[in-house]
Amino acid sequence: MSRISVRGFAVASATAVTAVGSVVGVASGSTAQPIDAEATASDSTLLADIPAGQQAQVQTASLTQQADAQAIAADASAKKDAEEAARKQAAKDAVAKQEAAEKAEQAAKEAKEREEAEEAASRSATRDASSFAVQSSYSIAQIQAMARQIVPADQFQCFSNIVDHESDWNYKAVNPSSGAYGLFQALPGSKMSSVGADWQTNPATQIQWGLNYMNDRYDSPCGAWSFWQANHWY
Template identity: 85%
Template sequence: MSRISVRGFAVASATAVTAVGSVVGVASGSTAQNNDAEATAGGTTLLADIPAGQQAQVQTASLTQQAETMAIAADASAKKDAEEAARKAAAETAIAKKEAAEKAAKAKEEAKERAEAKAAASRDAARDASDFAVQSSYTVAEVQAMARQMVPAGQFQCFSNIVDHESTWNYRAVNPSSGAYGLVQALPGSKMASAGADWQTNPATQIKWGLNYMNDRYGSPCGAWSFWQANHWY
């Protein structure tokens, strides 16, 4: 292989110089040996010192290495960005699943509480409408006494609050605007027929229907009273 002396520094003719101002690499299969080197005045090989025929080779090698370095850096950056995006997406998915699970658990617990309250109200009701003798008329005190025996003790005050606002314990009360009827102002009043055919004249039948309505719709009279306070209807 022929050798070219550059200011006393011997390099192989196939040597690729990767940076202007210094010789840093050699082409495949050609290696500059330490014993071929001769100290130069500045210790540096300049591009201008290389024969014109090899300068293009030097510049091409330098640009190629730079391009490869940039490509490697770009790949590493893209990989890092992709990994970060994947971690973020996984974290967001985990949070969404956790929130959905918590919401489902809360809904399940609320449904359970309503069912338990309804069952407790049903168990605690001491007497049914049929347990009371039918009269031609009833005083407010008599109607309230009936309600105390039919509505669970822990729910009576809530039941009473609703009846106070709806009818002031008048079992024949009629709303002139809507036609709602009775103690609990059923609309229409004929709904109470499901509790007894005497719904128009028997407060016990109205109490029975009203209690069932509050339990079915709100879980209990206290649930109905909470709704009433917020909306002024139930």
């Protein structure tokens, strides 16, 4: 490098990079800054003092520098966009999760309300023993039909299981050893008079007494049946 010193080459190179960058900026649509004519002339003189081959290197270095800067800016923009997209997706997922939880809670509430309504309807649909017409005798089918109208539907099978084992639906059944009487083998049978004086001849009276007994002592016929299975009495 005989024409200029190393320091001069460095200054010229930097100046050339600046000059080329300005040209590129203008070409790309950037707002041009006021250019000092004397400085430009000086820069041109310095660039002219560099050998032709090295001028190309200086120009290439300038373009490379610009490309690197643009790549860094693009990476930063892409990262920012990705972070924003992730933030929006996280917020969207949180909202969806909250909505799903609220729907599940509402569905559980509605299911419980339906269950309570059905249970209430079942209870209200039952009849009182006194609402049945008195007959001189009753068949097993008639007695079971009466029981279905007095006992809540969800408790009837447990209720029926106990009657099956105690009397086989014979409302006049008597235990010869103890004197236990009726559908539920009440001992003494006169206990059933708490429901009606006709306890010896009216299955409806016995059914109502049996249901009251199971509810009072075991909370329900199914509670009584569970106890019966474990102990073979209730």
